[in-house]
Amino acid sequence: MSAAVAAERDELLATDELSAYYGDRKAVGDVSIAFTRKAVTALIGPSGCGKTTFLRCLNRIHEVGFDARVEGRVLLDGQDIYAGAVDPMAIRRRIGMVFQRPNPFPTLSILDNTLVCAARGLNRRQRFDCAERALRAAALWDEVKDKLRSSPLRLSGGQQQRLCIARAVAAEPEVLLMDEPTASLDPIATAVIEELMARLADEFTIVAVTHNMQQAARVSDVTAFMLADEAGVGRLVEVDDTARLFTKPGDHRTEDYITGRFG
């Protein structure tokens, strides 16, 4: 992306020379990228290219794992979220996350799952309204409005994943990170989630990892291609408007990947 284009775009989230490690092993190396506000950015690349690890650095969940650490900066609205005084819990409320496998809390009802990280200090009415808004935003309301008190484990996989999206949305984050949100779902549920992602982009800045190139082409505005180098370190190869990246890739490795020559 040229400097002129970057300046004219409104960038909410950016990384600066971001590297991620598991112990001594470098999994992601020196990635600098900016994410446009209220757009869907897809991270694509073959398995093991570090895209999930990179995504997990963006809300500081990477560091929760054993012996995991991060170097470089992640700027949210210009503020470095890895700066010393920053509370990671506060950051994670501003940058929500949806995981590869649906993971609703099994012991909480559908309603409580939705509200688990909603704003504190709401009264009953407000809480209910908040849940309804979130569930509507996640296109799940009509399917669960009569069974809000029942267990989320009775929902289908696609419904559970939308519940997880509602749960993230209810915290009113600015950014939504999605780690292969449809990887464990059937094609119909996948289509529902993809449609939802496009709609959510009206309100949120979305960064989604996928290794399904058709999905990236369908749902994203911008696509970033990552690839592991000879040392196994995930590097950003290029990032561009999705339409351009898939038709006129700037790097031959991107072209090889999207034409199916490897990966």
Add this chain to the structure above:
Amino acid sequence: MVQPRFRRVARFVSPADRGFAAVVYGGSILFALLIIGLFIELVLGSWPSIAAFGPSFIWKSSWDPITSNFGALPMIYGTVVTSLIAIVLAAVIGIMAAVFLADFAPRWLSAPLSFLIELLAAVPSVVYGLWGLFVLAPFVRTAIGPAVQKVLGWTPLFSGPVYGVGLLTAGIILALMIVPTVTAISRDVVAAISRDLREASMALGATKWETATRVVLPAARVGIFGSCVLGLGRALGETIAVTMVIGNRPEISASLFAPSYTLASVIANEFTEATTSIYISALIELGLILFVVSIVVNALARLMIWSVRGST
């Protein structure tokens, strides 16, 4: 031509499988027979006592070998109260320790600490008893007792003289003995809760503490409950350590500082000196009660675990 509706196919079963099936069937039936046999033996042994005292044996509170007048209530009371004290203390400490070991402790600390806690389970109970008698009981008499009575002495629960030996001391010793069971099983259960759930909670901005109390512990509650029941089972039947610190007095008093007696300790203490056949028979009936109580506790726990599972 008429086709037969079903065709019975003689499936081939290898002789080794047949033999194996016979062995495992035999093994499990043997266990069932052992339990039934034990029950029958206890009933037969306690028959003179059952015939003499009838059901009132359970709620009579006299225990007088001289006049051969026996009632089990003081021992039932002592058993229940010491076990309750033990399970409450052990559950609180054990669950906290389990959460710490599984979620908070760094790896270099977690493994040796787990090992030490499990080592507690290997200490012979007579050693616990000695420690209870020579260290804990004086400590209760000189430190815990006066301190508690200063604040809560007005309640019947903590009234009366503090001898050092008694219900509370026995309960604390029992708690120590079952903490390893509760901790080890709870830790395994907590550690088995999937990483996904923890990360989901953390990614939503929850603290480690919120994640542990609101997500991990509720998800692990069935297993944790099971660990407490196993601990309770051990507390109910534990004999020698309790005998050494409970005071061995067949009385019912509200105070936790009062000496008491448990079903197991009275059997251990008095079996050798039981001279009359009705005395021996009464002791065996105490064993029968302990046996039934243990089975009922375990059965109730099973039912609760099933009902909790069913509701999720």
